[in-house]
Amino acid sequence: xxxxxxxxxxxxxxxxxxxxxxxxxxxxxxxxxxxxxxxxxxxxxxxxxxxxxxxxxxxxxxxxxxxxxxxxxxxxxxxxxxxxxxxxxxxxxxxxxxxxxxxxxxxxxxxxxxxxxxxxxxxxxxxxxxxxxxxxxxxxxxxxxxxxxxxxxxxxxxxxxxxxxxxxxxxxxxxxxxxxxxxxxxxxxxxxxxxxxxxxxxxxxxxxxxxxxxxxxxxxxxxxxxxxxxxxxxxxxxxxxxxxxxxxxxxxxxxxxxxxxxxxxxxxxxxxxx
Numbered sequence: 001x002x003x004x005x006x007x008x009x010x011x012x013x014x015x016x017x018x019x020x021x022x023x024x025x026x027x028x029x030x031x032x033x034x035x036x037x038x039x040x041x042x043x044x045x046x047x048x049x050x051x052x053x054x055x056x057x058x059x060x061x062x063x064x065x066x067x068x069x070x071x072x073x074x075x076x077x078x079x080x081x082x083x084x085x086x087x088x089x090x091x092x093x094x095x096x097x098x099x100x101x102x103x104x105x106x107x108x109x110x111x112x113x114x115x116x117x118x119x120x121x122x123x124x125x126x127x128x129x130x131x132x133x134x135x136x137x138x139x140x141x142x143x144x145x146x147x148x149x150x151x152x153x154x155x156x157x158x159x160x161x162x163x164x165x166x167x168x169x170x171x172x173x174x175x176x177x178x179x180x181x182x183x184x185x186x187x188x189x190x191x192x193x194x195x196x197x198x199x200x201x202x203x204x205x206x207x208x209x210x211x212x213x214x215x216x217x218x219x220x221x222x223x224x225x226x227x228x229x230x231x232x233x234x235x236x237x238x239x240x241x242x243x244x245x246x247x248x249x250x251x252x253x254x255x256x257x258x259x260x261x262x263x264x265x266x267x268x269x270x271x272x273x274x
Contacts, residue, residue: 002031003266004247006240007184008106008139008164008210011037011058012047014080015214015237023213024055026241032057034269035240038107038139040065040079042086045094049101059273061106061139062095064088064127066120069111069143088123092130103273105131106139107164113144121148128156137272139164146172154179160272162208165216166198173198177206182272184210185246187218187238200253204264209246213238218245 006027010016016023027035037052038061039045045062052060067085074083095102108127110120131138137160142149146168153161161181166173176183183202187210189195199207217238247265251258 002033003262004030004032004243005209005265005269006032006035006211006213006243007162007208007269008186009035009037009213009240010040010044010215011035011051011213012039012044013214016239017047017051020051020055023239023241024057026239028057030241030244032240032243033266034059034273036061036103036106036139036273038104039063040070040107041081041083042091042094043081045091049098052101059103060101061104062098062102063106063108063139064091064123065107065141066109066111066117067123068117068120069113072114088126092126095130096134099134099136102136104137104139104162105134106137106162107141108138109141109143109164110145110149111141111143112148116145116148120145121152124149124152128152128158132157136160137162142166142168150175150179153181162272164210165212167194170197173202177202180206182206182208182268184208185250186216187211187242187245188216189249190218190245191220196249196253199250204250204254204256204261205268207250208265208268209243209250211238211240211243211246213240213242218242 036059037048039048048060052058071083073079139162163183165186166183185199214237251261
């Protein structure tokens, strides 16, 4: 079973990159074929690119996370990077220059946890335009902004769209699937009724599996080893090898053979990312 895919991780995170050889070894042992690591700002875009150049299993996606949300997460020690403002158009040029080295525009989108944000909308529109220009899939963060994200994407020319960790209401899930887009089953699906409902009701032909490493671990008892005190509270430590839990849960919910699930999701990979 060497066709497993983790479609969304943050291997630039210190909890991942500081033990990356171990992480990759365990991922290969479990049968992972591809891991997408997603940049969220200039610093992480560059780390993601370097990781993909060093490890054949890692694929790079570059993007710009909603800036005001990232600033808040950094201030709250939820993401251990230094936040600094940057030239968005300059970073878009960097992504454009590395077009052949990336598999997607990601992680991008909207995050209205602290209210609607005009700058986020403008940045997301630029990311949508970039994905159109480069003819790349786009992987979308849509926390508390699901409807707005869908509306913006519907007004684009994009077809290869993956809604990452989508938490919108059922009518919006249907809107996503009616548009022919994809949703993910994160590993936290093992204890999330909402993600279980999505995986059960959405066609296997529109699903991917992800870990969002180092976040959203399926195992409550797994603590992040060597976590720095500044962000040790933020997460139990997830890693790509745990993506098998998403595959197993989908098989259970859909009453399918695990090999059938793996093969179908791999075909989704070939349609979207290759």
